[in-house]
Amino acid sequence: MKTLLRQTLLATLVLTAAGTAFAATPASHDYAADFSHVQQINAGVLNTGYVDIGPRDGQAVILLHGWPYDIQSYAQVAPALAAKGYRVIVPYLRGFGSTRFLSDKTPRNGQPSAMAADVVALMDALNIKQAVLGGFDWGARTADIVAALWPERVKSLVSVSGYLISSQQLGKKPLPPQAEQQWWYQFYFATERGQQGYAAHTHDFAKLIWQQASPGWKFSDATFNQSAKALDNPDQVAITISNYRWRLGLEKGEQKYAAYEKTLATLPTIRVPTITIEGDNNGAPHPAPETYRTRFSARYQHRTFTGNIGHNPPAETPQAFVQAVEDAAAL
Numbered sequence: 385m386k387t388l389l390r391q392t393l394l395a396t397l398v399l400t401a402a403g404t405a406f407a408a409t410p411a412s413h414d415y416a417a418d419f420s421h422v423q424q425i426n427a428g429v430l431n432t433g434y435v436d437i438g439p440r441d442g443q444a445v446i447l448l449h450g451w452p453y454d455i456q457s458y459a460q461v462a463p464a465l466a467a468k469g470y471r472v473i474v475p476y477l478r479g480f481g482s483t484r485f486l487s488d489k490t491p492r493n494g495q496p497s498a499m500a501a502d503v504v505a506l507m508d509a510l511n512i513k514q515a516v517l518g519g520f521d522w523g524a525r526t527a528d529i530v531a532a533l534w535p536e537r538v539k540s541l542v543s544v545s546g547y548l549i550s551s552q553q554l555g556k557k558p559l560p561p562q563a564e565q566q567w568w569y570q571f572y573f574a575t576e577r578g579q580q581g582y583a584a585h586t587h588d589f590a591k592l593i594w595q596q597a598s599p600g601w602k603f604s605d606a607t608f609n610q611s612a613k614a615l616d617n618p619d620q621v622a623i624t625i626s627n628y629r630w631r632l633g634l635e636k637g638e639q640k641y642a643a644y645e646k647t648l649a650t651l652p653t654i655r656v657p658t659i660t661i662e663g664d665n666n667g668a669p670h671p672a673p674e675t676y677r678t679r680f681s682a683r684y685q686h687r688t689f690t691g692n693i694g695h696n697p698p699a700e701t702p703q704a705f706v707q708a709v710e711d712a713a714a715l
Contacts (some may be wrong), residue, residue, distance in 0.1 A: 415463035428505025433482030434475035438466030450521020452590035454614035460702035479623030481614040494627030495637040497644040500529035520544035540712040546660040547676035551649035552633040566669040573628040597668035598694025657683040657715030663693035
């Protein structure tokens with residue numbers, strides 16, 4: 385009888401311990417499902433739409449998309465980073481998705497320093513003191529500017545196509561004919577016909593840019609259509625036209641950003657740890673890596689993603705981009 389009682393108590397203790405251990409093991413979280421939940425917050429001049437996934441006490445990572453893309457470029461990257469313990473924020477830039485201006489009176493200004501100020505305002509609104517920043521296209525340019533002007537807010541940087549800071553003065557300098565041909569849409573947007581054409585054919589225009597910028601990326605219609613919805617933002621045309629006209633010196637920009645632009649015109653060194661990335665088949669205009677190495681003075685790595693990778697590496701090779709963010713965070 386005593387033997388049976390001891391066996392029963394032992395079995396109960398084993399089952400209880402097993403149950404406790406099972407309860408302490410967290411269930412696998414579906415961060416991919418979380419990525420579909422877009423939040424809104426007032427930040428600076430915007431009511432910004434953004435995805436915010438992963439542990440709130442994790443290292444903050446802010447990922448910035450380009451044009452004519454959207455947050456879906458990070459639809460695989462963000463959940464993978466969140467599952468590794470990072471808090472990942474992916475905002476819609478001004479003129480994209482659910483991001484809206486708070487006032488009708490605010491200029492629909494697409495100059496790069498304004499977009500960088502938007503990111504800092506978002507960090508302030510979310511009470512994020514410092515983050516790893518990553519981006520491509522407009523997103524890389526924006527991240528570079530934040531790192532140059534507000535280095536204390538950037539733990540480290542992942543920048544596709546490297547150092548993309550420029551100025552209106554540099555933008556006026558003629559390039560060799562082949563390089564100018566790559567910028568055909570910039571000159572198209574400088575005209576009234578271009579503005580009307582982009583407004584009338586926004587999705588078709590975007591698809592053409594996707595195809596030219598990433599000639600080896602066989603994206604599906606479903607993938608494109610999911611992102612193209614973000615281009616239906618009422619300010620998309622105005623922001624896009626403003627961005628490219630500003631680069632050519634055809635728009636003055638806002639006076640409140642003049643001090644930023646004065647600093648950026650000196651092509652300041654970026655002094656935060658950085659990993660730069662280039663795709664081996666990037667069909668968009670981009671500088672050669674050797675031309676910008678000296679623009680980064682802290683710990684630095686450059687990676688060329690191979691396998692017919694174009695202008696949108698986070699969507700085209702998400703695992704490699706995730707690794708770059710992880711490695712940058714550890715620099």
